[in-house]
Amino acid sequence: MTGAVEVPDRSADVLLTDGSTVHLRQITPADAPAIVAMHSRFSERTRYLRYFSPYPRIPERDLARFVTVDHHDREAFVVTSGDRILAVGRYERLGPAAPEAEVAFVVEDAHQGRGIGSVLLEHLAEAARQEGIAGFVAEVLPTNGAMLRVFADFGYQVQRQYADGVVHLTFPIAPTEQSLAVQRRREQRTEARSIARLLAPRAVAVYGASTTGQGVGAALLGHLRDGGYTGTVVPVHPTAGTVAGLPAYPSAAGVGAPVDLALVAVAPDATPGVLADAAAAGAHGLVVVSAGFAEAGPAGERAQHDLVRAAHDAGMRVVGPNCLGIANTDPTVRLNATLAPRLPAPGRVGLFSQSGVFGVELLAEADRRGLGLSSFVSAGNRADVSGNDLLQYWRDDPRTDVILLYLETFGNPHKFARLTREIGRTKPIVALAAPPVEPGGSVEPAGSVEPAGSVKPAGSGEPAGSGEPAGSGEPAGSTDPVGVVGPDAAAVTALFARSGVVRVETVAELLDAGVLLANQPLPAGRRIGIVGNSSALTRLAATACRSRGLVVARGYPADVGPQATAHEFGDAVADAAVHPGVDALVVVFAPPLPGQFPDQDADFVTALTSVALAGDRPTVATYLAGRLPPGVPSYPSVEEAVRALARVVEYAQWRRRPPGELPELPGIAEEAGRSAIAAGGPGMTAALLRAYGIEVTPSGLAGTADEAAGVAGRLGYPAVLKSARPGLRHRLDLGAVRLGVADERALRSAYAELAAGFGPEVLVQPMVPAGVACVVETVVDPAFGSVVGFGLGGVATELLGDRAWRAAPLTDRDAAGLIEEPRLAPLLHGYRGADQVDRAALVDLLLRVGRLVDDHPEVRTLRLNPVLARPDGLTVLHAEATLRPAALRPDTGPRRL
Numbered sequence: 001m002t003g004a005v006e007v008p009d010r011s012a013d014v015l016l017t018d019g020s021t022v023h024l025r026q027i028t029p030a031d032a033p034a035i036v037a038m039h040s041r042f043s044e045r046t047r048y049l050r051y052f053s054p055y056p057r058i059p060e061r062d063l064a065r066f067v068t069v070d071h072h073d074r075e076a077f078v079v080t081s082g083d084r085i086l087a088v089g090r091y092e093r094l095g096p097a098a099p100e101a102e103v104a105f106v107v108e109d110a111h112q113g114r115g116i117g118s119v120l121l122e123h124l125a126e127a128a129r130q131e132g133i134a135g136f137v138a139e140v141l142p143t144n145g146a147m148l149r150v151f152a153d154f155g156y157q158v159q160r161q162y163a164d165g166v167v168h169l170t171f172p173i174a175p176t177e178q179s180l181a182v183q184r185r186r187e188q189r190t191e192a193r194s195i196a197r198l199l200a201p202r203a204v205a206v207y208g209a210s211t212t213g214q215g216v217g218a219a220l221l222g223h224l225r226d227g228g229y230t231g232t233v234v235p236v237h238p239t240a241g242t243v244a245g246l247p248a249y250p251s252a253a254g255v256g257a258p259v260d261l262a263l264v265a266v267a268p269d270a271t272p273g274v275l276a277d278a279a280a281a282g283a284h285g286l287v288v289v290s291a292g293f294a295e296a297g298p299a300g301e302r303a304q305h306d307l308v309r310a311a312h313d314a315g316m317r318v319v320g321p322n323c324l325g326i327a328n329t330d331p332t333v334r335l336n337a338t339l340a341p342r343l344p345a346p347g348r349v350g351l352f353s354q355s356g357v358f359g360v361e362l363l364a365e366a367d368r369r370g371l372g373l374s375s376f377v378s379a380g381n382r383a384d385v386s387g388n389d390l391l392q393y394w395r396d397d398p399r400t401d402v403i404l405l406y407l408e409t410f411g412n413p414h415k416f417a418r419l420t421r422e423i424g425r426t427k428p429i430v431a432l433a434a435p436p437v438e439p440g441g442s443v444e445p446a447g448s449v450e451p452a453g454s455v456k457p458a459g460s461g462e463p464a465g466s467g468e469p470a471g472s473g474e475p476a477g478s479t480d481p482v483g484v485v486g487p488d489a490a491a492v493t494a495l496f497a498r499s500g501v502v503r504v505e506t507v508a509e510l511l512d513a514g515v516l517l518a519n520q521p522l523p524a525g526r527r528i529g530i531v532g533n534s535s536a537l538t539r540l541a542a543t544a545c546r547s548r549g550l551v552v553a554r555g556y557p558a559d560v561g562p563q564a565t566a567h568e569f570g571d572a573v574a575d576a577a578v579h580p581g582v583d584a585l586v587v588v589f590a591p592p593l594p595g596q597f598p599d600q601d602a603d604f605v606t607a608l609t610s611v612a613l614a615g616d617r618p619t620v621a622t623y624l625a626g627r628l629p630p631g632v633p634s635y636p637s638v639e640e641a642v643r644a645l646a647r648v649v650e651y652a653q654w655r656r657r658p659p660g661e662l663p664e665l666p667g668i669a670e671e672a673g674r675s676a677i678a679a680g681g682p683g684m685t686a687a688l689l690r691a692y693g694i695e696v697t698p699s700g701l702a703g704t705a706d707e708a709a710g711v712a713g714r715l716g717y718p719a720v721l722k723s724a725r726p727g728l729r730h731r732l733d734l735g736a737v738r739l740g741v742a743d744e745r746a747l748r749s750a751y752a753e754l755a756a757g758f759g760p761e762v763l764v765q766p767m768v769p770a771g772v773a774c775v776v777e778t779v780v781d782p783a784f785g786s787v788v789g790f791g792l793g794g795v796a797t798e799l800l801g802d803r804a805w806r807a808a809p810l811t812d813r814d815a816a817g818l819i820e821e822p823r824l825a826p827l828l829h830g831y832r833g834a835d836q837v838d839r840a841a842l843v844d845l846l847l848r849v850g851r852l853v854d855d856h857p858e859v860r861t862l863r864l865n866p867v868l869a870r871p872d873g874l875t876v877l878h879a880e881a882t883l884r885p886a887a888l889r890p891d892t893g894p895r896r897l
Contacts, residue, residue, distance in 0.1 A: 007071050010127055012896035013312040017115035017186075019193035020284065020315040021897065022086065024123055027076040029067045034078075034085040036063065043109045049144040050106040052166075066090075075127050079107075079116055082313050086111045089120035091128050091136065100170070101128055103136040115186065117150040122183060122894035125173040138169040155179030175892070187895050188392050194317050195385070195393035197284040199328040199375055201260035203232035204337060205252040205281065207274045208265030208290075211240045216289055217265035218244065219339055220325065224263070227336030227343065234259055236277070253280035260284050263325070263337055268292040268303050272310065279314035286311055287337055288320035289356075294381050295322055308383050312897065323380025324356035329373055330399060338378070340364070347372015348401040349518050350394040352387050354379050354408045355434075361507055362406065370630035371515050374399040384897065386411050391419045394427065402517045404510055405431040407783075414785035414857070414891040417499050417807045424500020425659065428517045428651060431501050432510045433783055486779040487787060487805045495784055495805055497654060498814075502647045512644040516633040520618035522652040525583035526550050528645070529576035530557035532588035533564050537622065541586045541638045548646035553582045562592055570607025577615040584618045584645055585611075588638055591625040601625060608632065620645045660811030665848055667693035670855050677856060677883065685881045688859075692852045694845065696864075696876045699765040705751045709744050711764040718742050718767040721750045723758035729878070730793075730866070740767055768875045771868030772827055772837055776846060778808070778853045778862040780884070785891075786853035788846060790818040793866045797824060810850035815843040828869060837869035845874065860884040 011025035027035075039047075039058055047055045058066070069076050069090070076090035089105030105120045125136065140147050148167065151158055155178040156171040204224060208217030221244050224233055235243035236252050252259045262278035264271060264286055271288065278286060286307075293304035304321060311318045319326055325338030329346040336343050340360055344367040351366065351373055353359035359378040366373060374397065377390055387405055394400045403423070410416055420429050487495060496503035502517075504510045528550050532538040538557035545552050560572045569589070576585050587608055591601075605628060612619040612632040620641040621634045628634040635641035669691045676687035686696050700711035701724060712719040721738040722729045728736040736758055738750040747764075754762055773793030781787045784807040791803040804821035806814040819828060819842050830836040845867065853859050861882045868875045 008127075008130070010075075010077070010123065012123065012894070014119050014894075014896055015187075015190035015194055016119070017113075017190055017193065019190060019195075019197045019317075020114075021194075021312040021317060022116070022315065023080045023313055024077050024119065025080070026071065027067050027069060027078050027088065027090075029064075031078060031085065032063055032067045034083070035066060035088065038085045038088070038108055041108055041110070042106070046106065046109050046112075049141055049147065050104070052141065071127075072131050073101075075124065075131070077120060077123055077127075079120065080313070081315055087116045087120060089117075089124050091124050091133070093131075093133060094137070097132075099132070099134040100137055101133045101135075103128075103138050112146065115190065117147070118154065118186065119895060121150060121154060126894045129173060134174065135170060135172045140167045140169060141165075142167055153182065155182035180892070183895065188395065190895070191389050191392040192396060194285075195377075195389055198261060198287075198317065198319065198326060198385075199335065199377075199393075200330070200333050201231055201284070201335070203234055203255070203257060203259045204229070204261045204263060204335075205234040205236050205255075205259045205278060205283070206263045206265075207236045207252075207278075209235050209237065209243050211237065211243055213244065215265070216339065217263075219341075220263050220265055220289065220337065221246075223336045223338060223341055226341075228334040229336065230332060230334055231260075232257065236274075251277050251280075252283070253277055255281065258282045261337070262286045264288040264320075265290055268300065268321075271303070271307055275307065275310050275314065275316075279311075279316065283316055285317045285319065287323065287325055288318060288380075289323055289325055289339060290320075291322045293321040294383065304381060304383050311384070318384040319377065320380040321383060322356065324353065324359035324378030326378070327373070327376040329375065338363070338376070342367060343373065343376070345370070345372045347374060347518065348399065349373050349404060349514055350390065350397065350400040350402070351376045351404045352379070352390045353377075353406040354382055354387070355406060356380055358406050358507065362404075362510070365507060365511055366514075369511055369515055371511060371518060372630075382409065382411060388412060388415050388419060391416075391423055391429075395419075395423050401427060402514060403427055403429045404514045405429065406434075406507075406510065407431060408434045410783050412891060413781065413783055414808075414854075417784045418891055420499045420501045421659070422500075424651075425655060428648075429501045430504060430510055430513045430517065431496060432504050432507065433496075487781060487789070487803070488801055491803065491805045492781070492783065495781070495787065495807060497650055499784070499807060500651070500654060502651050504647070508640075509643070512633075512635060512640060513647050516618065516620060516644050516648055517651075519631045519633060520612070520620075520648075521616055522655070523584040523618050523645075523649050524652070526649055526653070527553040527581055527583045528556070528586055529553045529579055529582035529584070530586045530588070531560070531569075531572045531576050532557065532590075533560050533562050533569060533592075534588060534590040535559045535561075537588040537590060537638055541588055541622075541642060544639050544642035545586070545646075548642055550642070550646055550649060553579065555579075555581070562590070566603030566607050569604060570610070573608060573611045577611045577617055577619070582617065584649065585615075585620070586638070586641060586645065587612075587619060587621045587623075588641075589621070589623045589625060605629070618645065618648065658813065660813030662809055663812050663847065665693070665844075665851060668848070668851065673852065673856060677858060685862075685879050688852070688856075688881065689876075689879055692848045694848055694852075694864075694876060694879075696879050697765060697768060699763050699878075702751075702762050702764055703760050705748045705755075708751045708762055708764050709747055712741070712744070712747050715764065715766045717747075719747060720765045720767055721747065721754055722763045722765070723754055724761035724763050725758055728758060729763060733795075765877070768868065768877065769870060771870040771874065773866040774828075774842070774869050774874075775803075776849055776864040776867055777803075778849060778859070780857075780860055781807075786850075786857065786859070788818065788850045788853070790842075790846060791822045792824040792827060797822070806850070808850040809854040810847050812843070812847070815846040815850070818846055819843065835871040838871055838873050839869075841874045842867075842869055845876075858883050 073093040078085045079087040087107040091101040091103045093101045107116045158171040161168040206221045209221040210218050235246050235248040237243050237248040240248045259281040262283045264274050294301040308318050327338050327343050328335040340363045356378050394403050493503045502513050528545050530538050530541045538559045542552045542557050558572050622638050622641050623634050673688050673691035702708035702711050719741040723736040741747045741750050775791050775793050777789045786808040787805050789803045789805045802822045804818045828837045864876050864879045866877050
């Protein structure tokens with residue numbers, strides 16, 4: 001009996017060019033009536049351009065074929081808004097096992113020009129690739145300019161032929177750099193547009209505001225009204241005629257004017273009705289401050305899922321639930337749709353907070369420090385709108401120069417890393433990332449990742465020239481990557497820095513860096529001029545600079561003494577500001593003795609402020625005589641001032657470096673890698689690596705002397721024998737390894753010794769030339785997705801965690817930096833007379849590993865240990881991988897929310 005064929009789920013919520021959402025899914029026979037209804041709404045021109053004839057109605061035979069597909073040779077998607085189908089697209093293979101398929105789609109007239117065609121083409125191409133189709137063909141009438149542009153603008157190499165009055169198009173559908181770039185530009189525009197609509201509504205409906213003025217809804221309404229919002233405020237109340245002095249309505253849909261945004265402060269069970277009313281009023285988005293959703297347990301999680309599903313069906317985006325709200329300080333908008341009664345002044349900083357509690361603190365502290373904001377979003381449970389969406393919006397927002405983020409989770413870490421690397425080149429990003437909470441409830445240091453089933457380093461050392469199995473004997477998804485560890489807190493901070501993000505540890509540090517970046521230029525180097533009127537404070541500043549890796553400029557610190565006048569103090573600061581050997585200034589001032597210069601306090605402030613606001617070098621100050629005016633980054637202690645400056649110096653240094661490139665790597669077969677993972681089995685790891693041009697020295701598992709002799713006879717002598725017990729394969733020091741076994745007689749003797757001491761199972765491998773033992777490994781980090789680590793092998797290096805890390809995929813600069821960063825890297829350059837290893841071969845290996853885990857996010861860990869690096873190349877002696885049952889969505893493929 002033949003079982004039912006499993007239908008792949010290819011559904012997705014997607015954003016259109018106007019920032020609204022629609023749902024894309026596979027067609028079903030039940031869609032027949034809706035397809036007929038959509039067809040009836042087509043204009044005669046649309047029917048003619050699609051079907052090359054008037055085609056006034058769909059015959060039953062054609063309709064049945066339209067809505068019935070096998071999801072392999074024939075696939076079709078519909079795009080829906082609520083219960084209405086707006087568009088349909090399909091491909092049909094040109095013949096059994098043919099590598100090409102014909103593609104076609106049509107969009108209802110009222111919804112043309114919203115980017116639906118390009119979304120359909122992306123998803124059809126992805127589905128076709130999964131079914132082994134390599135190219136599309138299409139036939140388009142010459143007068144159908146819009147359809148021709150969809151194909152021409154897609155980023156593929158489209159070939160055209162004109163025959164019989166029709167334009168024949170053919171093009172491969174494998175992703176290219178150009179097609180990915182086009183797709184990401186569209187993604188950025190749609191996501192930015194969706195946020196822009198939330199932050200600049202023409203009218204806001206408030207659900208849940210009481211007539212008593214008490215409660216969350218009333219607070220939202222009051223803050224919106226009192227903040228000077230320039231649009232229309234619409235209180236929605238079932239019975240009251242007025243709320244808080246404003247005309248109230250029983251339904252936003254009954255206002256008679258467009259309502260763009262809905263603020264929701266009602267119980268979770270009331271949100272479906274609110275959503276339906278807001279959708280009927282034409283709202284673009286919901287800001288749900290109500291709690292009781294996913295954070296409250298499984299029932300709340302289901303309610304949250306249903307809320308987002310219904311909102312997307314209605315074309316809306318959701319901020320929250322369980323959030324603080326959103327704000328826009330633009331004088332033309334003045335939107336305070338938050339639970340914070342007061343917003344900071346308008347400014348150039350965009351602020352995102354996942355936590356509502358932290359959001360309140362952030363807004364209050366930013367206001368206290370005079371840090372002006374352009375806009376603010378608190379995402380709460382982050383059911384829909386996320387930090388990545390805000391990065392896409394702030395990327396091109398002319399009112400935002402600096403981005404501050406408080407993050408608790410990373411929904412799409414790979415995308416976060418890509419966006420920050422791109423945006424950080426022009427706009428500084430400062431992030432406070434909370435430590436991830438593991439399933440067991442324990443909190444790990446931010447960035448530490450421990451794969452399931454792995455253990456802490458077992459002290460595995462590897463002698464040069466010894467052999468190691470190539471993954472044979474390791475089942476697919478093995479959970480025995482002995483010694484695999486993730487980046488520690490310092491390494492994660494470095495990962496953030498290399499992605500263009502200034503990582504901080506506290507709210508105070510987040511704003512310390514934000515104030516400096518928002519008000520001062522970037523430093524050109526690390527040389528710091530220190531000026532003060534206290535020898536103790538200037539010495540303290542010098543010590544703090546050196547401890548942070550900064551260089552105290554020659555001739556500094558400059559101590560003008562406690563008796564210095566404001567003029568003398570100002571001259572010293574001004575001299576430092578133009579000194580050719582100074583890149584940034586640290587100014588420290590302690591008030592004179594009581595009664596000295598009582599009328600000159602303002603003069604000291606003026607002297608410092610004139611330099612800080614007019615100079616081209618960043619200035620930080622510790623001014624203990626009072627407050628400095630906005631624009632001058634002032635800190636209560638010298639250490640805090642230097643800490644903020646050091647982080648900005650590191651960021652400026654990263655920005656000056658060339659970004660590096662993703663080089664072409666010959667010999668990569670991504671599809672073969674996918675097949676290796678799907679096949680699984682003992683040889684999965686070796687087959688996957690082979691698909692990426694990485695060969696692993698062969699090996700075999702043996703349980704008797706005869707089996708060991710048979711493996712060695714097949715692989716060749718001299719051979720290596722190792723105990724197959726986990727954790728012992730590297731332990732020459734414990735006697736678990738036998739090197740240079742010359743012949744069968746020696747092999748049987750070596751086997752007997754190993755079996756007696758460590759058990760009968762051994763691994764047999766041919767001997768390879770000696771080299772410097774290295775380790776290449778990958779893990780999944782909660783902030784960056786797959787990251788690649790490199791270090792030298794040995795017990796001591798594993799114990800000390802001497803690893804360098806970079807986010808995948810690796811650029812050429814990333815890979816080169818990885819092999820230079822470990823403390824033992826000089827061993828690769830030749831140490832005490834040794835020859836230098838082939839570092840180009842190591843770079844190539846790292847690039848291939850980075851590409852592998854980038855292409856296959858289901859690879860949870862990958863470990864190559866040891867890799868023997870030599871002057872003439874390298875040898876990978878052992879490799880093992882673990883898989884995750886459900887991989888995070890990679891930052892590739894068709895666009896989706």
